[in-house]
Amino acid sequence: MNLFADFDLRIKAALETLDIVKEKRAELDFGRITIEPPRDQSHGDVATNAAMVLAKPLGTNPRALADLIAEAMRSDADVSEVSVAGPGFINIRLSTGYWQRVLAVMISDGTDYGRSTIGGAKKVNVEFVSANPTGPMHVGHCRGAVVGDALANLMGFAGYDVTKEYYINDAGGQIDKLAKSVFLRYREALGETIGEWPEDSYGGDYLVPVGQELAKEYGTRLHNMPQEDWLPIVKNRAIDAMMALIREDLAALNVHHDVFFSERTLHADGAQKIRTAINDLTFKGHVYRGALPPPKGQLPEEWEDREQTLFRSTEVGDDIDRPLIKSDGSYTYFAADVAYFKDKFDRGFEEMIYVLGADHGGYVKRLEAVARAVSEGRSKLTVLLCQLVSLLRDGEPVKMSKRSGNFVTLREVVDEVGSDSVRFMMLYRKNSEPLDFDFAKVTEQSKDNPVFYVQYAHARCMSVFRQAREAFPDLDIDSLNLADSVAGITDPNELQLVAKLSEYPRIIEAAAQAQEPHRVVFYLYDLASAFHGHWAKGNQNVDLRFINDKNRESSIARLGLVHAVASVLKSGLAIAGTDAPVEMR
Template sequence: MNLFADFEVRIKEALESIDLIREKRESVDFNRLTVEPPRDPSHGDVATNAAMVLAKPLGTNPRALADVIAERLKQDADIVDVTVAGPGFINIRLSSAYWQRLLASIIRDGEGYGRSAVGAGRKVNVEFVSANPTGPMHVGHCRGAVVGDALANLMAFAGYEVTKEYYINDAGSQIDVLARSVFLRYREALGETVGEIPSGLYPGDYLVPVGQALAKEFGTKLHNMPQDEWMPIVKDRAIDAMMAMIREDLDALNVHHDIFYSERGLHADGAARIRQAINDLTFKGHVYRGTLPPPKGQLPEDWEDREQTLFRSTDVGDDIDRPLIKSDGSYTYFAADVAYFKDKFDRGYNEMIYVLGADHGGYVKRLEALARAVSGGSAKLTVLLCQLVKLFRDGEPVKMSKRSGDFVTLREVVDEVGRDPVRFMMLYRKNSEPLDFDFAKVTEQSKDNPVFYVQYAHARCMSVFRQAREAFPDLDTESLDLAAAVSGVSDPAEMQLIAKLAEFPRIIEAAALAQEPHRLAFYLYDLASSFHAHWNKGKDNPDLRFVKDNDRESSIARLGLVRAVASVLKSGLAITGTAAPDEMR
């Protein structure tokens, strides 16, 4: 049951019954009408801007129209008061009976409460992480992994058909560098003294076991081969080893992809799929032969002062046209991006989300232009950029990792503080804003640590049920129909807690549509804060305690409220990929 969707229907029905609106219905647009919580809870439970957005097309005064709408809404049995504020805002206060019915609905829905059909089953491909398979994942990848995974979970909960995808960049010069780096470690495993790792190769110790595995499998055979023979063998083993490491890192973070898509597959059979994608763009008039002016600043690798095959991306929103085929006939990196996007589109995805690091900001316009060209404007492509994560320990910057050579690995962070603090804190800031991550703060047990505060709320909910079983040993809380006893929930403070629960479906839909999973993390903290505040009121006022040893009936009613809070916390935490513990020590 979605309170705000329910009252949007009721308000529109009330509007349809007003003579002035009925007479001018063709000139009235309800799409700008909003139904939401008032900014100040003291003003009511539900607020609408109906009079503000409808007055002008109806040729009337907003305040006067608001008065008419208010009188019509007062006829609703679930509304106890309607007031008009300012130039025409309408604030509505609901009856206790309505809140009790809503609570019963939340209890019955359990962890399904808040699920939405707003996605209408539309297929969405969320590609995230996609780290080069050249080493362990670092903390920057960590943020993109969490944002992408939580967003995919959120959109699935909101009714989309979501695929989580990882694009393996296993073609290109960085893979050649990886192979040469591994071959050096292979020689080391054979007993050679390699000394300091040469500049340009990957120095991390994580490659040592890969070299040792090659030595065990091949002995000295590879060492006696020319480079063109050992290179493909070492590439395959190195990529497999790096992807196994990356999968383990992702698993430690509770991130699991549905598809791992290999770039090398695009280059197979003479790069047939890349050629086909370019031919498709050519047929649509988006490809030509020409030259590009030199870009300002440092020249990119794929720029040439010669005639080459270009994507006419400026016609579809890009700043400059993009090279597809170099003058020597080889394909550019962007050509593979073209083929990859076309493959997604051909797989039936009309909505694609790329979660990238902030250093990929220059890719946004070219990808958006590519989507318009390939799909003819029918596909929606969104790029979410994740800003940098800065690591601190007690306020001091964290030094680089020995294992990786030049960065802090994702696994080191997870191993030190745990999966849940990492996941929740990576969401506790909008992805487009920088994030400071302090190892000490994310593990402290206080209100200032959001993940602890939210998980503690769920653990407290579970402790209430343990208290109830101790107070009433014959009470079977698992089979008890808590929804049937909600009439015993009547205190204003309890109604405020139900009102916070009522916001959950609206948060789910809004966060999914805006593609902003951080909104859910903020909401969970607010819900936890409301629950803890009510818990503390029970310390001062025994009548508000969830379990009263001398009042079985009111205790059962309040168990329903606690069950509802626990369900929403557990559902929300599951979407963020964070556990909902039954107890905390």
């Protein structure tokens, strides 16, 4: 039950009864009307700008129109008070009975409360991480992994049909470099001294086990082969080993993809998928032969001062046209991007979301241009850029990893502070803003550590049920229908907590539509704060305690409220990909 959607319908129904609206109904746009919580909770439970946005087209004063709407809303049995503020804002206070019915729905729905159908089962592909399979995940991949995974969870909860995808960049020069680096480790495993490690190689210790396994399996046979023979063998083994390492790192972060898509499949059978994609663009009039002028500044890697096969991307929103086939007949990296998008489109996805690092900002317009050209506007492409994460310890930068050679690994961070802390904090800033991750702060047991504060709220909820079993040992709590006892929730402080819970469905829908999963964790922190605040009031006033061994009925009613709080916390934490602990020590 979405309270705000409910009152959106009620307020619009009230508008339809007004003579001034009936006369000009065809000219009015109700879509600009918002129904939301007031900024100041003391003003009421629901606020609307209806009079502000409709006064001008109706040719009337906003305040006068607000008075008419307010009068119409006063006849609603679930409304206890309506007031008009400022130039025409309408604030509505809801009846206790309405809040009790909302609470009953929350209790009955449990962790499904807030689940939405706004997605309409629309097929969405969320592609995230997609790190080159050349080593373990580093902390730079961590934020994109969490944002992409949480966004997919959120959109799934909001009714979209979501697929989580990882694009394996297993073609190109970086894979050849990886294989040659593994071959050096293989030679080391045979007892050879390599000497100075080549600058253009991957020198991390994570390749040592791969070389040792090759030595164990092949002995000296690979060493005696020419490069064209050993390279494909070592390349396949290296990719498999690195992807196994990456999957383990992601699993430690509670990230699991539905699809791992190999770039090599685009180049298989004579690059048939790439050729098909280019032919498709050619048929649609987006491909031509020509030469590009040299761009200002540093020349891009694939720029050539000669005639090439080009994508006319400037006609579909890009800054410059993009090369597809070089003058020597080889395909560009961008040609594979075109084929990859077409593959997604052919799989029936109506929206593709790419979660990329901030250093990929230059890719946005070209990818959007591909989407417009390939799908002819039938599929939407969105790129979310994740800004950098700075690792700190008591405010000081964290040193590099020895194992990786030149970066801090994701696994090191997860092993030190835990997956829950990493995930929650990676979401505790909007993805487009830089993030400081301080190891000391995320392990504090205080309000200043958001993940602890939220998880502690859920653990406290569970402790209330344990207290109830101790206070009423003869009561079979598990068999109670707590929704039947909501009439016992009447205290204004308790109703404020119900009001905070009622915002959850609205938060879910807004966050999913905006593709901003950080909104969910912000809300969870606010809900935890409200719950902890009410707990503190119970410490001061025994009448407000959740469990009162001298009042069985009120205790059962409050168990329903606590159940609702716990359910929303657990639901939101699941979207964030974190645990909802039953106790914390």
